[in-house]
Amino acid sequence: MAEWLEEGLVATINGVGTVFFVLILIAMVISLFKYIDKINISNLLKSAVKKTEPVETSQTNDLMISTSKTSQEDEAELIAVIVAAIAASLETSSDQLQVRSFRRINPTHTLWNRR
Amino acid sequence: MWETLIEALANFIHSSGLYWLVDNFSDMGYKNLIMIIVSLTLMYLAIKKGYEPLLLLPISFGMLLVNLPITFIMDGAMTQIPLPDGTMFEFAGTKLEAAATFAADGPETVAYILSQAKEIPGGLLYYLYYGNKLGIFPPLIFMGVGVLTDFGPLLANPKSFLLGAAAQFGIFLAFFGALMLGEFFPEYFAFGPKEGAAIAIIGGADGPTAIYTAIKLAPHLLGPIAVAAYSYMSLVPIIQPPIMRLLTTKEERKIKMKQLRPVSHTEKILFPIVVTILVIMILPTTAPLIGMLMFGNLIKVSGVTEKLAEVASNAMMYMITIFLGITVGATTSAEAFLNFETLGILILGLVAFSFGTASGVLLAKLMNKLSKTQINPLIGAAGVSAVPMAARVVQKVGQEEDKSNFLLMHAMGPNVAGVIGSAVAAGVFLSLFLTA
Numbered sequence: 001m002a003e004w005l006e007e008g009l010v011a012t013i014n015g016v017g018t019v020f021f022v023l024i025l026i027a028m029v030i031s032l033f034k035y036i037d038k039i040n041i042s043n044l045l046k047s048a049v050k051k052t053e054p055v056e057t058s059q060t061n062d063l064m065i066s067t068s069k070t071s072q073e074d075e076a077e078l079i080a081v082i083v084a085a086i087a088a089s090l091e092t093s094s095d096q097l098q099v100r101s102f103r104r105i106n107p108t109h110t111l112w113n114r115r
Numbered sequence: 116m117w118e119t120l121i122e123a124l125a126n127f128i129h130s131s132g133l134y135w136l137v138d139n140f141s142d143m144g145y146k147n148l149i150m151i152i153v154s155l156t157l158m159y160l161a162i163k164k165g166y167e168p169l170l171l172l173p174i175s176f177g178m179l180l181v182n183l184p185i186t187f188i189m190d191g192a193m194t195q196i197p198l199p200d201g202t203m204f205e206f207a208g209t210k211l212e213a214a215a216t217f218a219a220d221g222p223e224t225v226a227y228i229l230s231q232a233k234e235i236p237g238g239l240l241y242y243l244y245y246g247n248k249l250g251i252f253p254p255l256i257f258m259g260v261g262v263l264t265d266f267g268p269l270l271a272n273p274k275s276f277l278l279g280a281a282a283q284f285g286i287f288l289a290f291f292g293a294l295m296l297g298e299f300f301p302e303y304f305a306f307g308p309k310e311g312a313a314i315a316i317i318g319g320a321d322g323p324t325a326i327y328t329a330i331k332l333a334p335h336l337l338g339p340i341a342v343a344a345y346s347y348m349s350l351v352p353i354i355q356p357p358i359m360r361l362l363t364t365k366e367e368r369k370i371k372m373k374q375l376r377p378v379s380h381t382e383k384i385l386f387p388i389v390v391t392i393l394v395i396m397i398l399p400t401t402a403p404l405i406g407m408l409m410f411g412n413l414i415k416v417s418g419v420t421e422k423l424a425e426v427a428s429n430a431m432m433y434m435i436t437i438f439l440g441i442t443v444g445a446t447t448s449a450e451a452f453l454n455f456e457t458l459g460i461l462i463l464g465l466v467a468f469s470f471g472t473a474s475g476v477l478l479a480k481l482m483n484k485l486s487k488t489q490i491n492p493l494i495g496a497a498g499v500s501a502v503p504m505a506a507r508v509v510q511k512v513g514q515e516e517d518k519s520n521f522l523l524m525h526a527m528g529p530n531v532a533g534v535i536g537s538a539v540a541a542g543v544f545l546s547l548f549l550t551a
Contacts (some may be wrong), residue, residue: 004298007308012287015543022397022539023532027276030269033382077241112277 075102121372124311132184139184146449153452154178154444157342168351169433170322172442174342176443177240184470188238189445207473244442247337250330252439253323254407257538259410259432262324262424264502270525273373274482275494278483279532281478281500283319285541289463290315290544296459303455309333312544318346318467319537320351320501322403326443326540333549338447339457343464344532351504354465355472355496356512362476363492367483368516369372372489372525380416387413394539400549401542408538476527476549497526501532 079099087094128134129165136144157175161168177358181189193212206213214228230292246252269275293311306314313333316325317340325344329337347354360368387409394405415424478497493513497505506526 002298007292008291008311011308011312011547012291012543014547015290015540016284017288017397018543019536022394023276023280023536025397026393026485026535028272029389029393030273030276030386033270033385034376036381036385037379069462074167103162 117250127457129365132186132419135184143449144184146453147184148209148408150182150447150449150452151179154182154447160349167345168207169436170345171349173437173440174444174447177441178338178443178447180240180446181448186238189240189244189448191241192319193235194228194232195235196228199330206232239541240442240445243438244436246435247326247330247442248334248457250327250403252435252442253327254329254403255435256432256439257478258406258411259428259435260408260502260534261387261408261413262415262428263525264408264412264531265410266310266531267383268524269376269380269531270382272525272528274486274490275528276532276535277482277527277535278475278479278495278498279500279534280498282471282475282500282529282533283536284474285318285467285469285499286315286537286540288315288470289318289467292463292466293459296463302489304459305456306459309548310336312398312548313340314463315467316340316537316541316544317460318349318499319533319540320344320468320471320499320505321537324534324537324541326439327404328544331545335451338451338459339460340464341378341443341472342447342452343461346502347464347468351501352508352511353493354468355505355508356470358469358510359476359493359509362473367417367480367492367536369520370483370515371517371520372491372494372522373488380418383416384413387416387466390535394535394542398539398542398546399505400545401538404538404541405535408534416483456520456530468499472496475499475530475533479529490518491525493523494522494526494529497528497530498533498536499532500537503532505533506530 079102080094083094083097083099087097090097123248135433136147137142140148141509154175157171157178161171178187189245191207192209194208194210196204196206198204206216208216209378210229210232213232217224217228290311293304293306293314294308297311309332312332313325313329314329320323322341322344327339328336333340390483391406391409395402411424411427414420414427467531475495475498476477476492477495479490479492483490483492493509493511497509499505506523509526510521510523
């Protein structure tokens with residue numbers, strides 16, 4: 001076979017082969033991407049379950065404070081109100097209190113019901 | 116006094132470009148004149164017809180500047196060495212290069228050159244051209260392209276990668292064609308494998324990739340290759356539709372494709388990182404092109420470096436475009452451009468382009484036959500990158516058959532896959548021939 005023909009064939013087979021190999025490889029890896037969100041969601045669910053496990057609160061005289069899991073803003077507002085109420089009942093200012101965690105307790109088991 | 120004045124005037128006239136042009140007309144002058152007309156034609160196409168004006172205008176202006184007589188704007192440094200007999204010897208190169216050349220004559224000669232010779236710096240575009248020569252400008256443009264490219268449609272339909280690969284067939288066919296021309300008509304076409312590879316990449320329809328490959332493998336052909344690449348890219352709406360219509364049936368062109376799935380932010384961030392690692396691991400020679408393309412994309416999709424993305428895709432890209440365009444234009448001097456090789460490059464470029472389009476469409480046809488979901492074969496044509504023009508052409512040809520058919524997003528997948536495909540093809544050529 002003529003040298004130029006051989007050279008051309010080698011380069012062409014090599015080239016076409018590599019282009020297809022690389023692009024198919026990327027395509028295969030990329031096609032796995034659609035599972036990423038599913039994994040993410042299942043991870044989120046797992047961590048969400050963990051978060052809802054009870055965590056004891058802090059210095060606030062064993063007060064159990066519940067919070068709703070609506071939006072972040074609602075939560076902040078609720079925390080502010082509760083902290084202010086506790087501060088008033090302890091006759092101190094709200095900056096003397098530190099809130100470490102919140103959880104919502106089953107409504108039938110509120111502090112009022114426990115009494 | 117009059118005599119001095121007339122002599123000064125005569126000297127002035129003799130040193131003018133016009134005098135040179137008239138004096139050397141039959142020798143070189145007429146070629147310069149032809150090139151000036153070519154540059155003006157390209158300027159007209161860029162300004163009046165809007166053919167890729169962002170690049171064609173700087174290229175054509177660079178072409179004009181370098182072909183205006185005796186500007187020396189693209190010439191390197193010159194060293195004037197006064198000889199003992201009072202005459203002046205001119206050496207094309209720097210003072211150090213002159214000293215090195217005459218080093219064999221002994222240390223006295225070297226010392227004489229270094230102390231007595233005068234170095235005249237090269238032309239403006241000669242130095243700006245270093246950004247191309249050193250392979251800096253094209254990858255930087257690719258970074259901007261990366262910012263502007265949305266890989267979403269490709270992520271939503273990874274099969275598009277196959278079409279991006281198929282459309283690179285044209286490149287290899289043109290490579291073959293170049294080798295053949297070089298073999299059978301060596302007196303007209305001095306095309307070896309390196310030249311063939313550089314020319315063939317025109318079929319990738321990707322300016323920066325074509326320029327980068329040409330600089331690395333066949334810098335003496337850069338001018339014609341760049342002009343051919345950008346001309347054909349601007350002619351995509353004229354070249355592609357007849358081929359697309361020829362290879363598809365009316366029914367196939369009417370196929371409506373399933374809507375693409377939404378792509379998450381995480382996928383978009385992972386894509387450039389994964390592609391960079393995969394491609395560069397396999398083909399290290401693609402690091403400058405793929406690396407910069409993916410980096411550009413990452414700084415956009417990450418969402419934390421908006422300012423970087425903005426600079427890379429606006430101010431910086433336009434700046435580099437100016438430098439790249441005008442210096443590429445400056446490589447098209449009359450002697451480098453007006454020859455049979457340029458003609459060969461233009462023909463081979465067109466072959467590469469047309470066959471790339473055809474192979475993309477044919478593979479899409481095959482995929483349509485084999486796949487469960489319907490694929491409109493027209494989207495295969497977009498595999499020859501030329502982003503986003505080729506995808507727009509698909510949309511247009513599709514709508515000619517059915518006004519309610521929207522193929523643009525489906526065509527964007529193969530379109531951006533083509534960018535990666537042609538960069539990979541360039542990488543293959545570089546790894547085969549760069550050290551050969």
